[in-house]
Amino acid sequence: MNAPASPAQTTQLQRATRQAEVVRALQSVVPAHALLWQSEDTVPYECDGLTAYRERPLVVVLPETEAQVAAVLKTCHGLDVPVVARGAGTGLSGGAMPHALGVTMSLAKFNRILNIDPRSRTAVVQAGVRNLAISEAAAPHGLYYAPDPSSQIACTIGGNVAENSGGV
Known part of the structure; x- marks a missing residue:
């Protein structure tokens, strides 16, 4: 008989399921290169200049146009997914702290x-x-x-x- 899943395994499965849902929805509103969800791609976004607190975001989005920003926000709102805006990642106040089940939206490409x-x-x-x-x-x-x-x-x-x- 299989042992029941531990709470950590259950949480990890829920995260993976939610991540797949969010990625699938966002793939229709931003180009593939503007969507990061693999662990090695999202780790750099787990904190800003305030390194004492870390949280790996579910997904990172790198929009290139205002229309993409609006589409990401609309999609996330529809899925009830929190969005945290992030700039250069130099902050020391924790204002851009990622949400574990949310999207971190980098505005770094908006540099004009x-x-x-x-x-x-x-x-x-x-x-x-x-x-x-x-x-x-x-x-x-x-x-x-x-x-x-x-x-x-x-x-x-x-x-x-x-x-x-x-x-x-």
């Missing part, structure tokens, strides 16, 4: 500066634009984006806004 308006001193940028890129684009106009200068090379505007980060 859409407009710099020196007159109004504004920039329209995508969430994945590095802070240094904003400063470099503003420099010819005598302007500077002034978050914590030590982190400018890696941090993104999305993290600054989402986490109220970037220094004083």
